[in-house]
Amino acid sequence: MNYSNASFVKRYEGNPILTGKDFPDEYHILHCFNSGIIKYKDKYLMLNRLEDCSLKAYFWIAESDDGYDFTPRPAPIAMPEDNPLFQKYASINYYDPRITQIGDTYYIMHACHSEYDCRLSLLSTVDFEQFKWHGFVSDPGNRNGILFPEKVNGLYARFDRPMTSWDGGNIWMSFSPDLVHWGQSECVLKNSAVRWAWSKVGGGCTPIKTEHGWLNLFHGVRTQCKSHYVYQSGVCLHDLEDPTKVIAVSEKPIITPMANYELHGQTPSVCFITGAIVEPDGEVKVYYGGADTVMCAGTIQLQTLVDLCHNRL
Incomplete structure (x- = not known):
């Protein structure tokens, strides 16, 4: 079916590219979605968010030569599940890894959920074999943490989304001298600035540096019929020198749920972008989760993304 009228991203014809069935049977994996992606030594590495039939979480690497066949x-990778702090604050789930390369190190910011709410956690690796846990890097009530690939005015920078009673749906930026202690937070994109995402917006993948500014591919949510989320x-x-300033926002989404694997699953009507390789x-x-169930891919031109921001298309 032709979805071009509803999306600027061209879907890969072989979607979904990864499902729970692609992992060993003894793990009983149901869902593979919202996974991080990076290029490493000429291979595409996807760090997958998996859930088994009991909804136990795993992070699991899959490799590809072409970005489609993984x-x-x-x-799965070893997580710090014997650490008392991790046990306490990731007792329900850990999920949505985002990978950013800074120098020779690859950082993985992800969310952890417990009875104490959601907070951000940080892993790092230099070889995708051994991983170091840096601990929790946010207060409770924060998710969608995504590191910039370089410092901004001498500080590490990230997108995040605080989930407070008064502000639960906007993209913020925070800054850190050491990747652990974060502050100087500013709201940079309100959901009210995005016509089709009046419920909430959140960061999607590592910001892409261009001569025009930092491209921020994000997810946006609207509520239909009181309880159905799209x-x-x-x-x-974003401005290159001061990314807290948004230069332009596309009036149109780049992808809208239309395919069966996006419309049907444990969370219907979801295209949740989590990675991009230029x-x-x-x-x-572009890599995205479909219906919180499968991983999917598509393509779009870099210039098209810039043109969409300026509403030239």
């Missing part, structure tokens, strides 16, 4: 490694993905452009020819491979 092969999972034999086992997750789309959009794009905005190729040398200007093509951007």
